[in-house]
Amino acid sequence: MAKNSTVCRATIKDVAEKANVSLMTVSRAVRGLNGVSETTRQCVLQVVQELNYVPNGNARALVQANSKLIGLSLPTLFNDVFADALLGMRRTIEQAGYSCLVQTTDYDTEREAKWTDQLLEWRPAAVIMTGVDHHARVRSKLRGDNIPTLEIWDVTDDPIDICVGIDHLAAGHELGVHVAQLGYRKPAFVGPPEGDDPRADKRVAGLIRAFRSIGSDPLQRITVEPNNAFLMGQQGFDALPQTNRPDVVFFLNDHIAFGGMMAAERAGLTVPNDLGIVGFNGLDLNHVLARPMTTMSTPRRQMGLVGARHLLARLSGIAPPRNTHLPCTLCPGQTTRAQ
């Protein structure tokens, strides 16, 4: 009878029997350890091929008490900036033999916490999270279990473990000061509701401080639902107050800003004279626009790279710096007035 149409996978034992050696010899040969004669190794690897033997990662993780898995938590994939950071990170991580267990949180701390619970069952070697604002349970579990943890994209005095990011408060402030110096006095911000994206909130705090210090109108915060970036920009523009309209709008990111600019021009406004448009991140989108956008360029690729390196160092017992600030670069563009 057919042997119950099930997966039939070879184990070390199968290989050992067929090769007429012990389990340990196979194990050593497969892992490329010393202490196996060249002839034996050849023979074993030969059998491994024939039997299509694939080591069982679960068994290995079990006996070694932790796995070659790394948990990776991102807010969303609908945003090139995270893809950018990932690019730098994933390669480094995978070359070191780790695999990534990925989740997206949609900026929901609860979701993140639930996923963490699920993740910990796999005894991951490390965890990478976006931002530094997490559910208290997550912090305490990761700390308590002493799991190497990398927080990326933001900085804090008290990271869970190690942290590589930019100072969003300072970036917001620098951007605000620049724009204020250009003469804009009625600022608005278009982005998610307060509380959804802690990094956005910090940048807004920086903007507020910048404009308050020169006695301008207070910054108006316009809320748009998470959606396609270009649509969000359009919705953000539509939501601007008609009377006493702002003279400059800071958008959550460049793509949203572009959507807002399109909407503004369709509504008959002239950028930057009637309305200044400011983005964030310095995406490559800028390079194709007729007029480059005023924005703040963030070191995304580098954050990923540096973060991954520090984490790997941590995994091999070397203590990396707990906190790494990376610099942003102001990009004055033509979507705000000159001078």
Added chain:
Amino acid sequence: MAKNSTVCRATIKDVAEKANVSLMTVSRAVRGLNGVSETTRQCVLQVVQELNYVPNGNARALVQANSKLIGLSLPTLFNDVFADALLGMRRTIEQAGYSCLVQTTDYDTEREAKWTDQLLEWRPAAVIMTGVDHHARVRSKLRGDNIPTLEIWDVTDDPIDICVGIDHLAAGHELGVHVAQLGYRKPAFVGPPEGDDPRADKRVAGLIRAFRSIGSDPLQRITVEPNNAFLMGQQGFDALPQTNRPDVVFFLNDHIAFGGMMAAERAGLTVPNDLGIVGFNGLDLNHVLARPMTTMSTPRRQMGLVGARHLLARLSGIAPPRNTHLPCTLCPGQTTRAQ
């Protein structure tokens, strides 16, 4: 002395001892199985809390001979279309208790094959791959091990297991016929080199067939290096032949088309009169453009949803259809001439 600053994690055994019950009672209580009195369960769960017990997924996977892990392979994350498909998929999958092991291949079949080898060590419950063109080794391994496999984004007569996608050849043909009927006769295509993206190649084949049947100039294929989408569009436009310039350009996708259009207009051309611009996918970008782009809308979200459902059905023993075609929708826009 400090107990070697290492992870100290509670096991079932620890819980059992503290709760004064057997291992099995704990196991049952934790998994919510029947056969445990309410009082015992309360007591056990109480101890679980205190000890911060988290079941070991590796041990579980080992004894059950396969894990609650699903492998997921995507070409890139720098493309909203994959994020779209994922959105529909991941939720469904995660609610069923699975976690995703993600990779990106950068359209490299070799990379995909290597990753698959690594993945199989985890004894995943299922594998999801993009497209239907894979390394022969991958096909045979997945088939040989009888692993539930979902191929998404494309269709074929001979899927590894199950398959949900669109017919790229037909989509290309339909788009080509539409544009040809508008009177364009010198078509070009801007995208990756032939062989890199099999789905793009199929669409190109459809375009070629459409234009050949009306005896127009043959379609010129312009190659651009993978890069930021907007930049690729710009580069694609720059690479168009100056003499006997094409009168319509099909781009790999909408974002690239947008970059191309910007470049064309900066070069002084009028769209759609001097040059027709055609995208692919029907991204939301279109909704904010002053003139919507001519494109073919793809059912990305739906592919993800349907695919995930079929896969879950497969995992619970129900046989879903092997092959599911989903329809595309032609979106005539204003970046090609009317009539």
Added chain:
DNA sequence: TTGTACGCGTTATCAT
């Protein structure tokens, strides 16, 4: 309702 014995596939450790 609860408990006991065994095995899952691997590696560490200690022989030989």
Added chain:
DNA sequence: ATGATAACGCGTACAA
């Protein structure tokens, strides 16, 4: 250079 044995933490099967 090679092998025997004992874990690792859990679930299945059966017994009480």
